[in-house]
Amino acid sequence: MYRMDFKDVRKQATISLWISFGTGLFFFTFFTDEKSVNNLLISFLVSSIYSFVFVFGNFYTNCYLNSKYSWIDDTRTRIILGIVATIFVNIILVLFCNYLNFIVLQKNSPDHFFTGQMGFVNWVIINIALLVSAIIHAKGFMEEWKKSSRKEVVEQKLIAKSANAQFESLKNQLDPHFLFNSLNVLSALIDENPNQAQRFTASMSKIYRYVLEQKDKELVTVEEEIEFAKTYCNLLKTRFEDSVSFDFNVNETALKSYVVPLSLQLLLENCIKHNFATSSKPLHIKIYSENGFLFIENNLQQREQVKESAGIGLSNIVQRYSLLTKQNVFIEKSDDFFKVKIPMLTKKITAMTTQPTKESISYQRAAKRVDELKGFYSNLISYCLVIPFLLFINLYTSPKHLWFYWPMLGWGFGLSIHALKTFGIGKNWEEKQIQKILDRENSKK
Known part of the structure; x- marks a missing residue:
């Protein structure tokens, strides 16, 4: 709400003085027959009465209304009351000033105050006062809306910067996360099968190049992500052989949609990390599309003792999607399977404009x-x-x-x-x- 201070009062006083000077000089120059110092002072006095009364009358009326009703939150009420108060207050102010001018100072008869020439002057000055007051109200309204708009723009910029910073932070997790987990797999392969470890190293260099290329993007096509996922699955097959199987069933239409980069790699890694896989009990992982979502499903063979997770994989995907769209990432778990479905976006736009x-x-x-x-x-x-x-x-x-x-x-x-x-x-x-x-x-x- 509006608060009046001494600066506002001083500003209104300055405005009143300039109006008094200008109007007094104008009426003395063009409407006073006898040019004398006495008439000049009278002209300034009359102008000061009108200007100070009108300026401060409208100023305090606006201050009172602004203290009760906000231009932003109570726009309609503020406008209606402003119109009513402006008409009522200005009529009173005009009649008061005209009475001082015509009756008290010029000593005219009060019998014809509302008729004849004085009545016409009352009517004209009331219209002029209402016009000036309407301009003042419009100016006050525009200033409040500009303040509100500037505040809104600043808030939007802060929100955008915060979201972008958060998004960048999440993407920056992918590089060391992938490298750390790949090195763990490589370390295990070196002991189990050195030849496979060499092939794994060659494949990992190609995959890591994709990670470096895509991690800074907000969205990639499903087709790109599927191709990368297949390469990554071949790398996993190098280590697990027939203990893990992968089934891709994504229709052609879905391939043109968009997902967050490296989402499949993180989810596939999540399947391997939290489930055991052997030749007698293989882990079956299915990747398929349905109803605008990309599904990653595996039969549940949860490890009995799992090292405490860093919480990067699945939570990273959920958080990145929350910054891009209002569509949710869904997780479904039963005694037999674990399923994650991520939304496929149909339009590639920036994180700040995907959803208003x-x-x-x-x-x-x-x-x-x-x-x-x-x-x-x-x-x-x-x-x-x-x-x-x-x-x-x-x-x-x-x-x-x-x-x-x-x-x-x-x-x-x-x-x-x-x-x-x-x-x-x-x-x-x-x-x-x-x-x-x-x-x-x-x-x-």
Whole structure:
């Protein structure tokens, strides 16, 4: 909420002084017949009364409304109360200043204060005051929205930087993780079968090149990942021979989709790590596609004693997907099998734009709302500027034929429709209908 301080008061006082000086000099130069120091001082005094009363009257009204209702959180209430308060306060201020000017200072009769020339002057000055106040309200609204937009942009940048940093951290785990586990396999092979260890070393160099090439990418095609997984499976077969079997069944359409890089390698490694495999009880691993997901399934032959895991493999995939999309990674375990299914994404886009966050959606809606309100206020300010000018031209050129009513009423009707569309029934009705359609579509699923 808004808080008024001494700087704001001093700023309003400075504005009032400049307005007093400018308007006083203007009226003294063009509307005062006798040019004297006394009349100049009177002109400045009258201008000061109007400027200080109007500026501080509207200033304190705005401060009070801003302290109760936020332009951002209570936009509609703030605008409606602002319009009502502006009309009421400015009418009171105009009548007060005109009474001091015409009745107290100029010593005119109060009997004709609301009629004749004084009544006309009251009406003109009220319109001018409402115009100035509308501009001040529009300026205050725009400043609040700009502050909110800048804050939203900063928050979005912080979210993006945080997510990207987290994503990079997760990807950087892959390089040493793969190397560490591959060296463990190689170490075991050196003792078991030195010839296989040599072939394993040659294959590992090719695979490690792929790891280095792909680990910095956010997404790779399923086809690339499957080809790499097959090469990695051949490497595993080098060590386990007929103790492990692999079955690939991924349809052609799925090959064009995208997954996070090295996800299959991590999941295959997870199968080997947590299950025992022998010739009599081989480990069967299936990789297949179904309903937009890529499945990695194995028969459950869980090791009785497993060294405490570093938690990099499966958790790494889950976390990387959470930064890329709202689609979840699913894990299913029974007495007979262990299954992981990862979503296949249909569009290769960056981590920060794969799925819009609540913050980005709110920002887009706020930006759209600002455009709507800017359009309405531009229309309102134009109306307040043009109609009084047309009225002046009408009364000055042909006071007996009041033609200014036609543009005033026609434009006023259009302005009312614009106001209803921006703040009133039309907008609510449209949003309710959209929500009904969305609810109906969701209920069919």
